[in-house]
């Protein structure tokens with residue numbers, strides 16, 4: 451497991467493209483047959499991914515966690531970012547996840563394994579100080595919210611899975627946003643939330659297309675050009691929004707001080723620099 455230390459906003463102004471990408475971009479999480487994990491000291495989020503095939507692949511217990519098993523002191527959100535239905539087994543119970551569907555595994559689950567040809571699993575984990583039950587959340591359970599419009603090229607559907615009025619968790623908040631054909635912008639106007647770190651994982655984007663993701667303080671934005679399958683860490687001081695060269699989907703996940711989805715400071719478009 452790769453460990454990344456936290457970055458202060460003062461450091462960002464001095465960084466060139468490669469250093470910026472090395473700090474915040476997490477490429478290659480899915481596509482491999484072994485679970486890949488990256489630990490960020492921003493709110494101690496762990497992101498990961500695996501593309502298992504028909505053989506079942508177990509969630510490892512990295513030494514850096516100093517725990518008997520991965521979820522001893524943690525909780526986990528998983529989204530199937532592949533194109534076929536996959537299976538996740540949690541302590542012997544099997545959950546089927548179609549594309550864009552979600553599983554929450556609570557603190558204390560000992561054995562987690564992934565399988566399914568054509569499925570790819572994206573993982574986000576946060577520390578947990580309370581136990582919440584393991585639950586599956588399908589597209590139909592998410593009460594999709596439609597936001598935006600064609601004028602702003604941001605017609606999109608937000609599926610909230612793990613949140614205060616959905617699947618309950620200790621601190622993790624997670625959902626999937628799907629852009630409609632012809633819509634390119636996510637999260638515009640953008641925002642910051644100093645009480646939470648957020649990670650985006652972009653997918654459903656053809657290999658020759660890209661998302662221009664904006665990060666940084668609202669008055670000093672920087673851009674990262676991302677491919678489908680890339681995750682990007684947004685520290686609490688950073689905006690997080692982007693526009694694609696075509697439409698796409700992304701998983702958003704947060705950990706931190708609170709779970710209030712609406713607790714954000716919106717940045718007016720003319721205030722961006």
Ligand SMILES: O=C[C@H](O)[C@@H](O)CC(=O)C(=O)O
Nearest residue numbers: 606608627636637638648702
């Ligand atoms: O804090 C909330 C997150 O940034 C996302 O949920 C925003 C998002 O999916 C969108 O506007 O498209």
Ligand SMILES: [Zn+2]
Nearest residue numbers: 641643648690
């Ligand atoms: Zn946000």
